[in-house]
Amino acid sequence: xxxxxxxxxxxxxxxxxxxxxxxxxxxxxxxxxxxxxxxxxxxxxxxxxxxxxxxxxxxxxxxxxxxxxxxxxxxxxxxxxxxxxxxxxxxxxxxxxxxxxxxxxxxxxxxx
Amino acid sequence: xxxxxxxxxxxxxxxxxxxxxxxxxxxxxxxxxxxxxxxxxxxxxxxxxxxxxxxxxxxxxxxxxxxxxxxxxxxxxxxxxxxxxxxxxxxxxxxxxxxxxxxxxxxxxxxxxxxxxxx
Numbered sequence: 611x612x613x614x615x616x617x618x619x620x621x622x623x624x625x626x627x628x629x630x631x632x633x634x635x636x637x638x639x640x641x642x643x644x645x646x647x648x649x650x651x652x653x654x655x656x657x658x659x660x661x662x663x664x665x666x667x668x669x670x671x672x673x674x675x676x677x678x679x680x681x682x683x684x685x686x687x688x689x690x691x692x693x694x695x696x697x698x699x700x701x702x703x704x705x706x707x708x709x710x711x712x713x714x715x716x717x718x719x720x721x722x
Numbered sequence: 723x724x725x726x727x728x729x730x731x732x733x734x735x736x737x738x739x740x741x742x743x744x745x746x747x748x749x750x751x752x753x754x755x756x757x758x759x760x761x762x763x764x765x766x767x768x769x770x771x772x773x774x775x776x777x778x779x780x781x782x783x784x785x786x787x788x789x790x791x792x793x794x795x796x797x798x799x800x801x802x803x804x805x806x807x808x809x810x811x812x813x814x815x816x817x818x819x820x821x822x823x824x825x826x827x828x829x830x831x832x833x834x835x836x837x838x839x840x841x
Contacts, residue, residue: 641827653813653831666828698765704827709755709817711829713767 611637614703614714622720628689631717635682635703642684643711644676647698656699659684660706688719696721724749724816728832735804736840742789743799743835745814751775753819756790756797757829762810770812773797775819801837809839 615634623629635642644656655668659678676686682703688695698718702711725748735741747756758770773781773790780788785805789798801808814832 643827643829645829652833653829655828655830658827660827668828700767702767702829706827709819709827710757710769710772711827712769713759715764715766718765 614701614712616701616714616717618717619715620718622722623691624722625691625693627691628687629691629719630685630687631699633684633701633714636712639703639705640682641704641706642678642682643702644686645700645702647700656686691721693721695719724830726814726816726830726832728814728835730835732836734838734840737804737806739804740800740802741804741837743812743837745797745832747795747797747816749816751818755817755819757815758799759813759815760810761813804839806839809837811836
């Protein structure tokens with residue numbers, strides 16, 4: 611099976627712009643979770659989607675949003691980018707009730 | 723809220739030797755899952771091993787094994803016969819069992835241990 615894919619892999623944006631990141635889960639996986647990884651804050655949970663519904667959300671401002679489509683692909687959007695949003699954004703898919711999450715290669719976002 | 727602590731920021735081991743990475747966690751839950759993930763320089767997070775809290779038997783995956791001490795809330799990873807390809811950041815992670823059934827599938831990570839395998 612193909613693994614989790616994320617596009618784009620690298621992105622450079624300017625402060626104030628918005629960005630959309632995409633994640634395609636492993637075939638058959640219906641749950642997609644997003645995490646932000648930074649040197650200062652480590653790995654932090656953003657949100658999780660299952661069957662097109664957001665089931666859980668981390669402690670991030672409303673500028674961070676996401677959605678999931680009927681084919682389980684997910685997108686996350688960050689509006690009004692700030693310098694502190696520069697990070698590696700990781701997507702993970704899983705097949706509940708199995709707990710294992712499988713990660714994609716990540717999208718490296720740089721905000722200038 | 724659950725917390726995961728990895729007290730060893732960096733470790734080094736010689737090829738073919740054995741190394742143990744430490745992890746402690748804090749939770750009031752009785753049923754949960756623990757994981758070790760590996761993140762090599764490529765930044766791809768790779769699942770190494772998982773442990774169910776209700777299982778007393780320690781999980782093993784080839785050269786990787788865990789020492790799970792539920793009462794002490796300790797979950798260490800032992801890597802035997804270390805290889806150069808084991809060089810990576812290793813993250814310990816926690817998930818409540820409620821997350822498995824669908825109410826909240828969320829991993830809480832520790833800060834990681836950077837492992838360097840040398841010749």
